[in-house]
Amino acid sequence: MAERYFREIAVFGLGFVGLPLSLCFTLGGCKVVGVDANADLVEEINRGVTHLQEQYRGFPIQQILQRELARGSFRATTDPREALASIQDIVVTVGIPVAGGEPDPGPLAQCLRSIAAGLKREDLVLVRSTLVPGMMRNLVRPILEESGLRAGEDFYLGYAPERIAEGRAFEEFVIMPVVVSGVDMDSLEESAALLRVITRAEIVPASCFEAAETAKLLENISREVNIALVNELSAVTQALGLSVFEVVRLANTHRRVRLLQPGPGVGGYCLPNAYHYLAPVARGAGVDLSLMPAARRVNDLMPRRVADMVLRLLPVPPVQARVAALGLAMKDFSSDSRSSPALRVAGYLREAGVSVRAFDPAVPRSCSFQVSSLEEALDGAHGAVILAKQKGLAIEDPGVFARLLDPAGPFVVDTRNIYGNPACLPDRQVPKDLGVRIISL
Ligand SMILES: NC(=O)c1ccc[n+]([C@@H]2O[C@H](COP(=O)([O-])OP(=O)(O)OC[C@H]3O[C@@H](n4cnc5c(N)ncnc54)[C@H](O)[C@@H]3O)[C@@H](O)[C@H]2O)c1
Incomplete structure (x- = not known):
């Protein structure tokens, strides 16, 4: 039937x-x-x-x-x-x-x-x-x-x-x-x-339509602004030798505080676009926006900041350096790499002359330097930068870096707080004698 x-x-x-x-x-x-x-x-x-x-x-x-x-x-x-x-x-x-x-x-x-x-x-x-x-x-x-x-x-x-x-x-x-x-x-x-x-x-x-259209933009822009707040804070905590992730966790124990997590930038279709949809309407109505474009700028500068962190850690000049970029999605556990900050971090490193190999098991091949295994990305590289969490990335055990990275000053820039901050939480996950520097945002 x-x-x-x-x-x-x-x-x-x-x-x-x-x-x-x-x-x-x-x-x-x-x-x-x-x-x-x-x-x-x-x-x-x-x-x-x-x-x-x-x-x-x-x-x-x-x-x-x-x-x-x-x-x-x-x-x-x-x-x-x-x-x-x-x-x-x-x-x-x-x-x-x-x-x-x-x-x-x-x-x-x-x-x-x-x-x-x-x-x-x-x-x-x-x-x-x-x-x-x-x-x-x-x-x-x-x-x-x-x-x-x-x-x-x-x-x-x-x-x-x-x-x-x-x-x-x-x-x-x-x-x-x-x-x-x-x-x-x-x-x-x-x-x-x-x-x-x-x-x-x-x-x-x-x-009316306009109320629904504008409410949707406000939802996305509020996340963008909140992420910008902690991303900007991460520059301060880094300068003070603190972990931004720990500071955010502590502040969030206040019952009226709900901070979001910092990261390598804000990408994808939704959050960055919302500002670009609202801006022309505000301009047309003669309204000057200041907070929203500032948040967009803070988040937009993050990939550059992360790339600079990596460049400062290289044990050799950039043109002789190899770096693994791990996680290419625009956010954790996504297969979407549209406007991904990870791709921009990799782009800045490549512009500086670094040879980048990127691995993300969930993102369909989206760039010429994407490889198909973690081993291929890490093998002999001077360091790695973790840009998105991903099922199947297989980096829970940080020993993999010690085994596969070049032994001359190997480092990992961990923008997703996978390993916590070893300086603040000495017993957590990362053994002291790992032989790899792990640097959080
Ligand atoms: N991705 C998200 O998580 C998310 C969440 C909430 C809202 N949105 C909004 O939903 C909308 C869709 O987002 P998305 O992420 O699915 O986008 P997408 O790019 O993944 O999908 C859009 C699809 O439309 C197709 N398309 C383009 N022109 C077409 C046409 N003339 N006729 C038929 N199909 C056509 C494209 O080929 C594409 O497959 C956007 O407005 C986005 O802002 C997305």
């Missing part, structure tokens, strides 16, 4: 958000067609292959994808018209890239035009991308209305910015409250009804 589906949904964009979101809907009893402009990605996904690092109740996304493809509840296509022919629920996850500090609405506009070409009466278009405030009103709605249909009269139009963290997508689609806005009350309610298929958390109505 043919399977009966609760709803049929088209999800536009099959990246870090769109693919797990599609599969979350299929797990909720829906049939999903995923549409992506990248033909190679579509072909890969239809073969059951993805490099995303997501899992649901212990099952890796690869297994879920293969099962849903086999059941016929999910498939991917590059053809929006075919996807839209019979489907009424349309979810958009195509984002706004930033080039040279400027948001580029091109890919989203192109996606919306492809939807407008197949839009029907009574369809729901629910946008989940992070937007520049004003875009729902001034970009999304007018492009969709090129169909000849009117939002709020002929079709429903809603906005519910996605809030998941990569690596926790399936869990957070269910437990994270969602902010929703609509072009009218019916659109808001239709959007909420679609979201209720997957979420058990509160659905929080916003009074």
Whole structure:
């Protein structure tokens, strides 16, 4: 007997958000067609292959994808018209890239035009991308209305910015409250009804698109500013011979203090872009921002600072030096290396003449100097720099550095606090006689 589906949904964009979101809907009893402009990605996904690092109740996304493809509840296509022919629920996850500090609405506009070409009466278009405030009103709605249909009269139009963290997508689609806005009350309610298929958390109505768009940016910018605070502090603690990680841990025992962790910088699609989405709107409104650009600058300078730490520790001139860069993802336990600070650290070292070999078991090959094993990265190098934690990186035992690094003054710059600060916690993990200097941020 043919399977009966609760709803049929088209999800536009099959990246870090769109693919797990599609599969979350299929797990909720829906049939999903995923549409992506990248033909190679579509072909890969239809073969059951993805490099995303997501899992649901212990099952890796690869297994879920293969099962849903086999059941016929999910498939991917590059053809929006075919996807839209019979489907009424349309979810958009195509984002706004930033080039040279400027948001580029091109890919989203192109996606919306492809939807407008197949839009029907009574369809729901629910946008989940992070937007520049004003875009729902001034970009999304007018492009969709090129169909000849009117939002709020002929079709429903809603906005519910996605809030998941990569690596926790399936869990957070269910437990994270969602902010929703609509072009009218019916659109808001239709959007909420679609979201209720997957979420058990509160659905929080916003009074207008702009409030929801700006709230999403504030969420990301607040993390960026908080990370900048501890990143800046790390320069002070380093100068004082203290561990920033210990100082943050101690301060966080105060019941009203929630500091974040420092690191080699802030990358990925979400946090740095949020400032670049808000800045032009503030400028246009005649408002001078000072804290937010300062935070962006502090975080943006971190890769340079980490590279300089490494350069100062080299026992030979940079052009004779070899360094292993471990963890290339933009954050711990991710396969995403977009705008990764790790790649920038490696870039600065290479610019100085250092030969860099990088290893990250989760990140698909993204640079010419990426090697496929820890041994290959470390073998004979003068030092290593740890830039992201990663399952399978296999550096829990710091003895591996003593065994594989060049014995002339070997060092490890540990930006992720894997080993603690040996000076502060002498008994923790790193034996005193390791023969390798371990330097924390
Ligand atoms: N990555 C995250 O953790 C995260 C979290 C919350 C919100 N967001 C937001 O969600 C949105 C998507 O982020 P992402 O990380 O999934 O991006 P992504 O780049 O991984 O995915 C976007 C996908 O859209 C596809 N695409 C581009 N043009 C298209 C078109 N015309 N038609 C169909 N598909 C097209 C791309 O090929 C790509 O696969 C962004 O707005 C982002 O800011 C991301």
